[in-house]
Amino acid sequence: MKKLFVVLLLIILSLLLYFAEEVSTHSTETVIQKTYDYSSGLLKAEQNRLDIRNKYDIEVSLDTHQKEISATEKIIWYNKTEFPTNEIHFHLYANAYKSSKTEFAKGYNISSPDAQTEIKISNLLIDGAEKELIYFQPEIPNFHDSTVAKVILDKTIQPGDSVVINFDYSMKIPRSVKRFGYASGRNFFFVSQWFPKVGVFENGKWVCSQYYPYLNFYSDFGNYRVKIDVPKNYVVGSTGVAVSKNEEEKTNIYEIVQTGVHDFVWFATDEILQHNDVYNRSDGSQIQINAFVQPERKKYFQRYIQCVKNCLEFFEKHIGTYPYQNVTLVDVPRTSGSGGMEYPTLFTVSADLFSPQPTGNPEYLVAHEFSHQFFYGLLASNEVYEAWLDEGFTSYIATKIMYEYYPDIFVYFTIASYVPVFGLEFLSYNGIPIIYTLVDVQLPEGARSISTYYRNLTIGAIADTSYKLPSRLSYVVNSYSKPELVLHTLERYLGEEKMMKILKDYYEYFKYKHPKAEDFIGIVQKNSGEDMKWFFDEFYSSSKVFDYRISAVNKISENEYEVVAERLHDGIFKNEICLYTEKDTLKTKWEGAERWKIFKFKTADKVIAAAIDPQRKNLLDINFANNSYTLEPRAVASMSLAIRVFFWVQNALMILGSIG
Numbered sequence: 001m002k003k004l005f006v007v008l009l010l011i012i013l014s015l016l017l018y019f020a021e022e023v024s025t026h027s028t029e030t031v032i033q034k035t036y037d038y039s040s041g042l043l044k045a046e047q048n049r050l051d052i053r054n055k056y057d058i059e060v061s062l063d064t065h066q067k068e069i070s071a072t073e074k075i076i077w078y079n080k081t082e083f084p085t086n087e088i089h090f091h092l093y094a095n096a097y098k099s100s101k102t103e104f105a106k107g108y109n110i111s112s113p114d115a116q117t118e119i120k121i122s123n124l125l126i127d128g129a130e131k132e133l134i135y136f137q138p139e140i141p142n143f144h145d146s147t148v149a150k151v152i153l154d155k156t157i158q159p160g161d162s163v164v165i166n167f168d169y170s171m172k173i174p175r176s177v178k179r180f181g182y183a184s185g186r187n188f189f190f191v192s193q194w195f196p197k198v199g200v201f202e203n204g205k206w207v208c209s210q211y212y213p214y215l216n217f218y219s220d221f222g223n224y225r226v227k228i229d230v231p232k233n234y235v236v237g238s239t240g241v242a243v244s245k246n247e248e249e250k251t252n253i254y255e256i257v258q259t260g261v262h263d264f265v266w267f268a269t270d271e272i273l274q275h276n277d278v279y280n281r282s283d284g285s286q287i288q289i290n291a292f293v294q295p296e297r298k299k300y301f302q303r304y305i306q307c308v309k310n311c312l313e314f315f316e317k318h319i320g321t322y323p324y325q326n327v328t329l330v331d332v333p334r335t336s337g338s339g340g341m342e343y344p345t346l347f348t349v350s351a352d353l354f355s356p357q358p359t360g361n362p363e364y365l366v367a368h369e370f371s372h373q374f375f376y377g378l379l380a381s382n383e384v385y386e387a388w389l390d391e392g393f394t395s396y397i398a399t400k401i402m403y404e405y406y407p408d409i410f411v412y413f414t415i416a417s418y419v420p421v422f423g424l425e426f427l428s429y430n431g432i433p434i435i436y437t438l439v440d441v442q443l444p445e446g447a448r449s450i451s452t453y454y455r456n457l458t459i460g461a462i463a464d465t466s467y468k469l470p471s472r473l474s475y476v477v478n479s480y481s482k483p484e485l486v487l488h489t490l491e492r493y494l495g496e497e498k499m500m501k502i503l504k505d506y507y508e509y510f511k512y513k514h515p516k517a518e519d520f521i522g523i524v525q526k527n528s529g530e531d532m533k534w535f536f537d538e539f540y541s542s543s544k545v546f547d548y549r550i551s552a553v554n555k556i557s558e559n560e561y562e563v564v565a566e567r568l569h570d571g572i573f574k575n576e577i578c579l580y581t582e583k584d585t586l587k588t589k590w591e592g593a594e595r596w597k598i599f600k601f602k603t604a605d606k607v608i609a610a611a612i613d614p615q616r617k618n619l620l621d622i623n624f625a626n627n628s629y630t631l632e633p634r635a636v637a638s639m640s641l642a643i644r645v646f647f648w649v650q651n652a653l654m655i656l657g658s659i660g
Contacts (some may be wrong), residue, residue: 047509064085098118138208145211186335188336228266232248267338271294274293276290308327331350332348392660411424448484490535506520538571548570575592609629
């Protein structure tokens with residue numbers, strides 16, 4: 001009864017605080033972004049690495065009353081391949097919001113007219129000649145989908161040639177459902193995937209995918225100069241560096257530049273707070289951190305900024321230097337569907353009213369979205385085909401960041417999906433816990449992904465083409481959860497030092513490029529010191545299930561014991577077998593291919609237990625509880641308490657993951 005009273009009191013207090021903060025949202029303390037001298041927004045030492053194939057020059061005006069933008073756009077596209085082309089393909093991502101029948105709309109509800117929009121092109125010129133767009137669907141037939149178009153050219157663009165493209169267009173800003181739009185009840189406009197963008201021409205073919213639900217994008221690197229005209233009292237934040245701000249009678253025009261990115265996003269609002277800070281690189285240069293936060297969440301400023309600094313430091317120490325001049329964090333309103341998304345030099349986050357730091361939120365979200373600056377931003381893999389190279393790596397790195405800078409993260413559940421309570425919940429009804437335990441249990445590494453992985457063990461493989469995966473759950477598991485667990489497993493197998501060397505080399509070789517899975521696997525092969533084909537056959541190319549157990553420990557003579565190990569499913573992993581005695585730990589290796597195998601150990605000491613994979617290197621093993629066999633119910637000094645806790649947490653997550 002006492003616990004129930006405490007829970008109810010927490011809910012009442014949280015609601016009172018929430019409404020009190022809502023009242024305060026109309027008093028803002030906006031700080032205008034610092035104006036820079038002209039800059040490319042990129043370290044000079046990095047500029048010779050670039051292979052720029054697009055130059056974008058865009059002028060856009062925002063009408064906040066009509067909720068519309070109008071724009072003129074000039075693109076210079078350079079054919080830097082060895083192949084000629086007589087056509088150009090374009091992404092028109094905003095057309096994904098055109099109706100409830102587009103490919104994108106299969107994942108989100110955009111049936112309401114206020115959530116719909118399309119790019120209305122009034123003029124298109126190619127090298128000064130008028131042209132018409134030909135809409136088509138390159139991958140999935142759906143004549144309602146107009147997110148990809150092409151133009152047939154009058155002349156062939158030979159290798160080394162370029163073409164000038166001019167667009168005039170306008171577009172209504174939709175109510176925000178996902179990623180793009182205005183936030184209901186707020187003057188907050190988040191404008192992403194808003195301009196015609198050239199596809200990627202590689203190996204003599206255009207790769208220009210439709211806009212799919214849940215999936216992201218694939219574009220070439222370019223240089224951007226964008227002028228954004230907004231009402232006088234509006235603040236703009238964006239990709240890149242603001243080099244000037246011209247104040248007109250009723251509007252302000254921001255001029256923004258950025259070299260070496262493959263997308264451009266911006267937002268405008270008259271109701272937000274901004275704090276700036278700097279991160280000092282080891283070479284003495286600085287990165288400006290721009291944090292834009294909703295007034296009701298101003299208490300998160302320091303946590304947001306500190307987490308960004310931690311991320312910058314982690315990457316600089318372990319993987320590579322963030323090369324851009326700015327990084328911008330945008331905390332979006334709760335009525336915006338734009339939270340938790342990444343763009344070059346800018347990412348979006350949000351936070352709950354109650355998020356004590358031991359929950360790991362919102363720090364984990366910041367770490368994940370920041371990590372996309374490298375995996376997607378600088379290592380620009382094709383997310384439509386190989387989403388794991390982005391989402392899997394960022395999930396893995398975000399976990400690494402959290403355990404380096406925020407090690408005290410505890411398992412928790414929420415009451416009414418709102419108030420965090422530390423412990424394990426096993427059953428609830430309408431957000432009210434029924435069966436639970438109140439206990440401080442540290443969240444094991446990888447546990448965020450384990451519960452999701454348990455819900456989909458075999459449908460799809462990481463190697464499958466992402467947009468072809470049959471369901472959202474299959475996509476999430478094979479793009480986020482399973483790749484994170486595989487990367488942790490690879491690290492535990494090879495060792496952290498080798499793994500960080502692999503990531504460092506991967507970044508150095510492929511930044512500003514479009515790496516594929518085979519490129520990463522090649523880096524692993526080069527650095528591992530052994531043939532790792534078996535690893536990727538088991539974990540990447542297949543949907544095998546892993547489960548090893550110790551089924552018996554038998555004394556066969558005075559000083560000899562047999563340990564029986566089994567492989568219960570089809571997944572194969574190279575394991576270590578340990579026999580624990582009162583005085584020592586005996587070890588041997590098992591390639592893991594047989595369905596069962598007997599291992600013999602000689603010892604005169606009293607045997608207490610045996611275990612397979614005692615360090616829990618294989619995080620895809622679906623049942624750690626059967627990895628050990630104890631002869632007597634007593635503690636073993638060499639088997640750590642942390643590992644035993646992991647058993648219980650893993651099995652609790654397995655139960656929760658199987659529900660629904």
